[in-house]
Amino acid sequence: MTRVWAPRAARVDLVLPGSGTAEPLAAVGDGWWEAGRALPPGTDYAFSLDGGPARPDPRSPWQPAGVHGLSRTFDATAHAWSDADWRGRDVRGAVVYELHVGTFTPEGTLDAAAGRLDHLADLGVDMVELMPLAAFGGRHGWGYDGVALWAVHGPYGGPAALQRFVDAAHVRGIAVCLDVVDNHLGPSGNYLAEFGPYFTDRHQTPWGAAVNLDGEGSEQVRAFVVEKALRWFRDFHVDALRLDAVHALVDDSPRHLLAELSDAVAALAADVGRPLSLVAESDANDPRTVTPTASSVDGRPGYGMTAQWADDVHHALHALVTGERQGYYVDFGAPETLATALTDVFVHDGSWSTFRDRPWGHPVPDDLDGRRFVVFSQNHDQVGNRALGDRPSRVLAPGALAVSAAVVLLGPGTPMLFMGEEWGATTPFLYFSDHEEPELAEAVSRGRAAEFGGHGWADLYGADVEVPDPQAPSTVEASRLDWSEADTGPGRQMLELYRALISLRRGEAAVASGDRRATTAAVHDGALVMTRGAVAGGGRVAVVLVPGEGTVSVPVERAGARVVLDSNAVLGGRRARVGRAGDGTTVTVHGPGVVVLA
Structure with a gap:
């Protein structure tokens, strides 16, 4: 059934191209409007609110003409799945591999990425983590400014391509994690506020008004988030979701959205008979994030996430092997600090954070499984948010890269690699965008340069450092992996080392264990x-x-x-x-x- 939530509208029309007329929808209660019929798969459509312009469906599965164009229906049941024998893979303890679809291959599509899955299987990867696929403005971007959150970005291949990718991964024994962003929407094509109270000024985030999780109308906003998550698991067979910056999901309601989501996913996992994981990115250094919803930490009910990213391990490792101390690395760098991170997870566990100028974090209980914490020496943030998008391989000798790999792959956490790391890739991963609105494009270019002005990059790179323009085509082109590097002598040696470390992780029970007490x-x-x-x-x-x-x-x-x-x-x-x-x-x-x- 074609339906949309628009509680403030007095009239909602279904717009179909070529029909010459708009079809009125019927109000059915609680702000919902319905058409009298379902639209066939492949039908282009939009909604008009109170006689206004045609707008994409907030739950659009496909935006083939871009985020400002018409939505298109998609039959999620049409794919002939070949993964009937797939029993799933819990994220805890898996070797995870993060990649950006647009730059992982020269073609920049999901189908092309599927063509590289044999490489990942040979490496020993257990789970691929795809950076966000939600439709965003333009062709190129990281995906964290998505606006059609139920859709798969058209240039990547659309929703059918995601189903093909997941199916191909499962055939090779590789699980799939999808990075999703629910804490904000991008600036281009964000029409949600026209449909209803999706945002609130009661709370603020780094991106402006917060998503409305606890105010008037929040029940349907929460359902929008939860049902979207269940859809990725159910209709696309994904095995895990990585939730971006959950500390920006501001929720003062009695039951936090994350707990509600966790319980809903657990119920679906029981129904489908395979593990489904939720991985949170959190800046709070709080074990509450991975505490079950039926338990509590210091009297605070848990959020029930399966795992969470552990930035302190990265900071301690990176500062030690590179000697960098700028920005948030100021409290890191000593080998003793890395020792603390490996055993306690959080270096800032209530201690003073110089960067934040305040006490920060909470201690992790000794008996909490280390595999609940995802650790890494590289990821899209820690590489891409540098002024030159440079990887550690820019300055580190192969032996130092080996140290980083061993800490990640042989420690008690859940290891995650960043695309190309396994051969010591030298290609940068820069911040890039493709905003079509001239004023927005100029603002992003200026803002990125200004943002790095105060980060001390001149001390690291030299006074004449220039931040690449995110809107320049050369920026995204420079960020594409150069697969030929994997075939060079140094590339093959590094690949051999990563394979050996992963094999050792699988072959030694003591290494595979997440027992931090051991x-x-x-x-x-x-x-x-x-x-x-x-x-x-x-x-x-x-x-x-x-x-x-x-x-x-x-x-x-x-x-x-x-x-x-x-x-x-x-x-x-x-x-x-x-x-x-x-x-x-x-x-x-x-x-x-x-x-x-x-």
């Missing part, structure tokens, strides 16, 4: 030794990480340990030496590099 991290002469596995349980693994130049001899607890991975042996450096010291073992590592003993 994880220790100690600093020895600038090196960091991370030990996985209980002392009495057997199967302990010691990961010796030397982030800097020089030779370091490091004691490890276990006598008779054997080397199961030496990054320098893979990358062409000087191999480590294992010696005996009393009842223990000493490992001599030529940094930067990683040695794993079991």
Whole structure:
């Protein structure tokens, strides 16, 4: 049935191209309007409110003519799925791989990305995380300014292409996570406020008025969010959703939207018989995010997310291996800080944050599974929000990149890689946009340059650094992965290392475990030794990480340990030496590099 929620309208018409007339919809209560018939698949349509201009459907599944054009109906049941044997994959402990569809391949489409799934399967990836696909203005963008939130961006291939991609991934044993943005809409094509009270001035976010989750009319706004999420799981067979910046979902109602969403997804998971995961990006450093809705932390009911991103692990690792201390890296950089992040997750767990100029965060209970925290050395934010969109490979030696990879893949968290990281990609990932409105395009270009003016980038890159114009075609072109790098000698060596680390993660129970109580991290002469596995349980693994130049001899607890991975042996450096010291073992590592003993 064709229907739309427009509680403030006195009249709503269905607009069909070529008909010459508008078909009145009937008011059916609670602000809903319905047509007397369903529209066939592939029909273009729009809605007119009180005789106004034709507007896209807020729940449009497809915007083939762009976010200002007509909506198009889509039959989500038409795809002949081949994943009947797919049993799903929980995000906890999975090796996740984040990619941007538009720059992952030269073609920039979902079908082209599906053509690279064999590469990811060979690497050992368990779950692909797609950056947002909701339709946005123009052809190119990161996707975080989507406005047709139920649609799949047309230039990527539309909704049918997403179904094909998910099906192809499942055939290869790879789960799919979709990044969704519910905390704001982009500036171009945002017509939601014309239909109803989707936004409120009672709360503010970095993008302006907040989504209305607790004011008048919020019941239907919440349903808009929850039903959209269930649709991705049900009609597109996705396995997980990554929820962008949930701290900006301001909700003072008795039951937070995240808890409502969590319970609804859990009910659907029980119905379909496979795990469905919710992964939150949160700036709050609060274990409440991943506490079940039936439990509480310090008297505060949990939000029930399956996992959440752990930025503090990234900050501690990045600041250590690069030496950067600008901006939010100011409190990070010492090896002891990384040791804290590996065992406690949050460095700021109620302690003072210099960057925020206030105490920040909450402690993580010792018994909370480390796999509930997604960790990474790169992601779209941490690379793309740099002035030059440069990756760590711009300045780090291969051995230092190996240190980063080992921390992420062998620690107690759920590891996530960023596209191209596995071969040491040197292509940047810049911020780019394709706004068609001249004033908006100019504002974005000016704003991006001004934003970086106060971030101390001149100290890092040099006084003459110029921030690439996000609207320039050259910016998105520079951000496309260069797959030929994976076939070079250094690229093949790095790929071999990543495969070995992922294989080790799968083959060693102590590494695959998320038991943080069985994880220790100690600093020895600038090196960091991370030990996985209980002392009495057997199967302990010691990961010796030397982030800097020089030779370091490091004691490890276990006598008779054997080397199961030496990054320098893979990358062409000087191999480590294992010696005996009393009842223990000493490992001599030529940094930067990683040695794993079991």
